[in-house]
Amino acid sequence: xxxxxxxxxxxxxxxxxxxxxxxxxxxxxxxxxxxxxxxxxxxxxxxxxxxxxxxxxxxxxxxxxxxxxxxxxxxxxxxxxxxxxxxxxxxxxxxxxxxxxxxxxxxxxxxxxxxxxxxxxxxxxxxxxxxxxxxxxxxxxxxxxxxxxxxxxxxxxxxxxx
Numbered sequence: 001x002x003x004x005x006x007x008x009x010x011x012x013x014x015x016x017x018x019x020x021x022x023x024x025x026x027x028x029x030x031x032x033x034x035x036x037x038x039x040x041x042x043x044x045x046x047x048x049x050x051x052x053x054x055x056x057x058x059x060x061x062x063x064x065x066x067x068x069x070x071x072x073x074x075x076x077x078x079x080x081x082x083x084x085x086x087x088x089x090x091x092x093x094x095x096x097x098x099x100x101x102x103x104x105x106x107x108x109x110x111x112x113x114x115x116x117x118x119x120x121x122x123x124x125x126x127x128x129x130x131x132x133x134x135x136x137x138x139x140x141x142x143x144x145x146x147x148x149x150x151x152x153x154x155x156x157x158x159x160x161x162x
Contacts (some may be wrong), residue, residue, distance in 0.1 A: 012074075048101070055104045134148060
């Protein structure tokens with residue numbers, strides 16, 4: 001029997017200007033997508049890497065597939081990774097030796113006018129939010145912590161480029 005491994009995946013933290021000039025935060029909203037499931041439904045756009053793809057290529061492809069967004073400016077890649085095991089209920093339906101995912105992350109900017117389009121099947125909703133609202137959407141503490149860390153890292157990169 002083959003050794004169990006983690007599927008390589010990429011996610012993208014997409015930021016846009018918030019339009020809230022009174023906010024004490026960095027003035028950048030992030031995009032979260034909602035998957036039609038009971039647990040851990042809100043997440044960053046993400047998906048598995050295909051043969052020959054880089055982390056950035058995967059993240060941009062998944063963003064286009066899941067949110068209909070194609071014109072983003074990728075401005076960095078995080079050194080952070082998030083690894084998790086698939087739940088046993090999901091593993092029953094996988095005929096392979098993949099036991100979970102290892103996600104790497106890239107950062108992108110998009111204009112405030114960009115229109116998100118979800119397919120109502122794989123993704124059924126979306127939200128733009130400031131980091132202070134994350135706990136209302138992401139329940140799993142470990143995942144919420146990494147998203148908060150990614151936001152801080154991305155905002156720092158933007159400040160240093162300005």
